[in-house]
Amino acid sequence: MSIGFIVLLLAFIPTLWKRSGYYVILWLLGSAFLAYEYMEVLFSRSIVDYIFSMPMPVGDVGIALNKLSAFFGVIFSLGLPLGMLYGHYYLKEHPTPALRSHLVWLGIMGISMHGVLWMRHSLIFLMVWELMSLSSFFCIVFSKRENLEAGLNYLITMQIGAAFLLAGFAIAYLQSGTFDFSGFEQMKPLPMYLILIGFAFKAGVFPVASWLPQAHPAAPSHVSGIMSSMLIKTGFYGILLIISLNRFSLSEIAVFTLIFSISAFWAVSHLLNERNLKRALAYSSVENIGIAGMAVCAGLLGIHANLPVMTMLGFCGAFLHIFFHSIFKAQLFYTSGNILLSTGTLDIDEMGALAKRMPYTGAMTLIGIFAISALPLTNGFFSEFTIFRAAMEAMQIPSIKHLLPALLILVALAFIGALALIAFIRIYAVAFLGAPRSQKAENAKELKIGARLSVFFLSVAILLTGIVPGIALRFIKPLLRWFDLDMQIYAGLQQQATQISSVYLIIIAMFALFFVVRRLCVKEKTGTTWACAYPKVKPKMQSSSMTYIQPLAYFLKPFMYKTTTRVKAEHPFPQKIEYNEEHPDAVWNLVVRPVSRIISNFLLLFAGIHNGKTNSYIAWALGFLVILLVWVVGFR
Amino acid sequence: MFNLLKARIRHGYQAIPDPLTVSMDPAFPGVPELAESADLQLLNDLCPAKAFSEKGIDLGRCVFCGLCERKHPDMINFTPNNKLATDSREKLIMAPGQKVLPKIEFRLPRSMRRSFALRNVSAGGCNACEMELAASNNVNFDICRYGVEIVASPRHADALILTGPISKNMSSALSETWQAIPEPKYLILCGACAISGGICTGADAIDRAFLKHWEACLFIPGCPAHPLSIVHGITAIMGRQ
């Protein structure tokens, strides 16, 4: 481990001269070392386990890796450098006064994300966790006043989550007598729920997910990419950790299923209406976490009903989805970053015709969109395929009480999947196709190769893992064994992966055939769009993003909280007609905002601490941790 | 339900068995027969559409108002023969003594002889030709039995069938529609107005420049053109007779 982290720490040096280039290189290097380490753990038997004895009250601090954390570690160590790479170019196009501090916080965030995976000692874990939240907060704020509110909201939410965690850990400690995670096996319900809730805050599960749609649009794109594709996964990692150590009753599983499906539905219903590109992506993160959660529930259900097939498929689906999501979500955030850079807006109703203006980004986004709406030929499909199969297996279950949650998963998944497809088709169609809807879109330009680099890598990854899902399966194999799942079934799944790939090959072959035939026998020319031969057609004569989902909106009205302003036509000779509607997050407006308003007002007193001086930041953080420590010691 | 059944039974099988050989009501003014002795100058002075010239009567101009027939039954007589369509402007001029119009030689490419999609543009027409065109696809005349279809989008069309004298305001829309039809494409003129400007000839709100650039492959005279004439003309160029 040491080398990797040392290199990552070295990465801070270039920041002193604001040389983000070297910074990225060092990050690549360090991550390479770490990746090697994680792979070792994941694939060979070798176990990394260090014990540092610390004075009481802390006790022995375990710093170790298991298959689970190694799995996440691999994701991070692959994803972070790409994020940094993108950030490098993004910052070039989109410079900030406080580049140095931003890089520093970025580094701290990355390192602490890795750190979280290593810590086995709940207090130390919590400290690193806090460090992670804090650094990510500063990354979001990005020394911009307008981001401050969103950032603070994020920080507050994280603190509340941390409080839950702390309470959970503390109680767990009082009951088991050890701070080490090994003490979390077969926990009592109370601490377990506290901890789960605490992690849920980070993972972005309804109703405590309101920070995502706030923070992501505000944050610079590389940060939102990293956060949404990796940082929130730490929360899910925590959840999985607890789940791997405990058994659950059927009723608990049912409740989890319900929560996750509601969470996903809530997210997708907002996704349908969202006009801000990055906020839409944030919502879809919540949706995907929900889907992964449902997969886990399917797995647990399988355990409970002792259907090894279902268990296997369920967990397998969950891991795959986590893995894939971290790929395509990062890709989409980086592309949306590029769009922001070249158009200067995130409102899809101001875009249009981008696919013609920025053909490369258009193609890449298409891939991302297909992946995120789980269409075949992309990786998103295979994970959902596995989850669907898991749910379908439940049809063999004799008992109705197992069947119902499985059915819920099945229907929810299908419904949410369909809605997500619609939502993303809408986004792509409105933003990338048709005629430019505003001047900004009119003179959009493709970016330099650098900003497109990491997008390209990720797109390749999407297609590769999509067309040959076997790769991804092989990657999570040890993890599945670690969860001691039935390996025959795994073999069966592998076989299916190959079958699906072969089906894809047939499709591609056919498509190629048709394509060639068409090329040979078709002469094509271009003309104006057929608009009933009206001489002058305006860009306004295309369906707006809201029109597009209107039939559904009419149907899902009860689930959609919206505020509208309207000037109706007084017939028959009106002078003015207007209509606007907002789809604010209900939880946010009715619950969180009033509360957080108070807290953030209080915290604004400390806005001064954000003075761009690195050392003062660190001092602040350390001070915070000390206070925390004292607080915890109080329990003994 | 009972009513519908009753109506349906009474309705029976309405489609004309064979539109190409059906005999017309004697009152219908079809192909005119111009007597050798006809005084064309006299007739032309009489004719509101000025359809007569020294060559004979121009069916492209004639609106079949029957004035000449009523005034001079000895000189001209309109027979109830609906085979009025031809494939060139010249053939529309019937010399004195001529009994029928020359046969239609023009043929569509082979692939269109069983499937032919029309896109109608009404440019200043009086809605009579439009209604007759629509009627030629109704339950009685049923032109779709020959694989002829009237489509919504010019992108799906093989031919543009023009009705009306082309008002200035429609001229740009007309050429836009023509541009929107993929090759190979054909132009059909339906009704006296479309062929020659008819009653509106010379009105300053008319702009027939479009027809200077594009050559029509079928002319269907009449004011309005009778559905059977339309069916006859179109099936002829599809080589279905």
Place this chain on the structure above:
Amino acid sequence: MDFLFRSEAIQPLSLDAFLTEIRQDLLAGFQPLAFFGTSEKLIYCLLGKAQELHLRCTPFPEPSRYPSLSMEFPAFHIFERELYEEYGILPINHPWLKSVRHPVGSKPAIEDYPFLESDSALIHEVGVGPVHAGVIEPGHFRFLMRGEIVEHLEIQLGWQHRGILSMFCQGALTDKMLCVEAIAGDTVIGHGTAFCRIVEELSGCKTQAEDLRVILLELERVAMHLSTLSALAGDVAYIMGQNLFAALRTIVINSTLSICGSRFGKRALWPGGVNYGLKAAVIKKLKTEMQYCIEQIHDVAEAMFATSSLISRFDDTGKVIANDALQFGFTGITAKACGIPIDARLDFPMWQYPGFLVQTESSGDVYARAHLRYLECMQSLQIILNLLENADPSAPCQSQVNELQADQIAVSIVEGARGRIVHVAKSKDAQKAMWYKVIDPSSQNWLALSMAVQQEQVSDFPLCNKSFDLSYCGSDL
């Protein structure tokens, strides 16, 4: 009642007197039938009430502007727009002063028509036409849409404008029959009779074969209603109704053909009478066919209006309220379908309709209009049958048209299939007309459509449009 005005009887009034007299009449329940400027620099206004006509005129105001009547009496809005377009006389604070038919050389050009726009991002526009999907005439409909809901519809016409009226004053008025037939090919008899009456009034000659004219007029009405019903059924994909009504229409217009040789009644009429009389054989044929039509229409219509899926489309779609209909001077089916019994056959009878009653519906929606068409069909067929009973093949069908008496103004009002057709003309000398004015019912009724579809599903627009079945070329001239 008298349809002929000696021009010395109508002295030009001062603008104020003109306007006040119009106001008084309107408040006394008169309807504005026509309001137009003429080549002799006079503004005429024709007002009518049952059995009573008032014609007034005033010289063009100097400077060419006057206080608009439309704010008070919206029915004038289209007339004033027309006046402004033709002679540049500005009605001050007219609510909607836009072009009507874009005649040659008028500004703005047809593609620069100033549509109402909305700057909110969630309201988008849909433009349909001029080249419509079906086989129909050109016109442009511009929707302001909130999702699938129509917030506002603006109708831009004039694509069909071909300057018919300009031809009436060149050459002898008597020979203009063909021009009249070209006004609207589907209302040949309607406009034709109106024209013939004008000529007959101006020349003071006797009309022959009025019964036959009525038969033709009613046949035309039946044919139009049937084609509309057929199209309505087609719009909701009820192909039974669509095809059965279409077949019936064929029978009706073919019987028109067997009378005069044209399915649309072209070449049938001529000033002084008709061109082709009724042959005994034709009378017989007509009787049987009309009988068949009555039975068949009854059955098909009853079946159609009993189909629940169809009724659910017709009911409550595209409502027009009676009050609007009165205010904006809608006529024909549009007005009758919301319970206003105005019908030129009753109000301004130019010949006798024994025992004629105006059919009306109350709800003013698509259903009302469709069902009213069915009722009128039956009524007209009955009228035809009655006239056929005592039709006499040997009756003379045309009388000699003598010369026009100069300087007279003749009015003729006919209830065509679409509503009240008004022709007004002034004779210049024994041959020519000084000006000739045609007011097609559609030009007023188009507004009803745009009022009817507000806040409706846009997918119901074609249905509403068909249910009014208005003429493009009639109002574009």
Place this chain on the structure above:
Amino acid sequence: MINALCVIFLPLLFMGLISKVKAIMVGRKGKPILQSSWDFWKLLRKDEIYSNHATQISRFAPLLALAVTFVAAMFVPFLSNNTLLSFRGDYILIVYLLSLAKGIMALAAMDSGSSFQGMGTSRELSFTAFLEPAFFLVVAALIFSSGAGSTAESFAQQSIFHSSIWATLAAASLAIALFIMLLVESSRVPFDDPATHLELTMIHEVMILDFSGFNLAVIHYTAALKMFIYASLISRLILPPQIAVWWYLALMLAIYVLVGVLESLMARFRMNRNLELVLLPLCIALLSLAMRLARYMGAW
């Protein structure tokens, strides 16, 4: 192999059948049965015109859609029960392949930036939201406690001819659900009107308003193929596994005729009612699943 053959040739033929039935219903001669094939043939030989807003998507989308639908068809039992491809859970793949086709076509429709196609797309896509769950529920009900894994098994092995009336009812209701889905998916009356000529009311037709020539032909064929898949699923569901070929053909014929008859006797729904009615198959499938469940729990 025999499947492949009938996949290639039958769809367009059956499409022609519907319009023939409609024509006979209203007493006209109507299009010849082969008409859609002639149209297909003609369109292949025409040039293409694209909007100058159009990107590459509208050029390749129809081809991809066809390829995908074709592959989906390979999983479906047509004449013979042994399909070209088949594995456990392939119905998931089928559904997603079809929605891939739908998605890419939706993008292609929006590509030209015309307001009509936007309308059509949103209407068509909003149906998917309820059809996908419905299809999954149908399959779930089919494989419930039967252990069948692939589409071929789950549809072909079933039939509505059971000893118990309730089982028959359950299966029959599934067939009905599928039939409604067929009507929606292939945009027939009462949900959509393939014959309409009005941009504002069309759904599927308006999406392809801007396509021409080769690609248009491909699109028509794909639509026909999709309908054929659904129809054949229904008839396979109704018929017992081992059955003579001509039975299958007869049933297919019956389904298409039924569609035709329905279209000539029924008016289409109002656009905003459509979605509510698209929920129907979902509910029916749930019902049938409940019935099977009850039966399994020993209700009878």
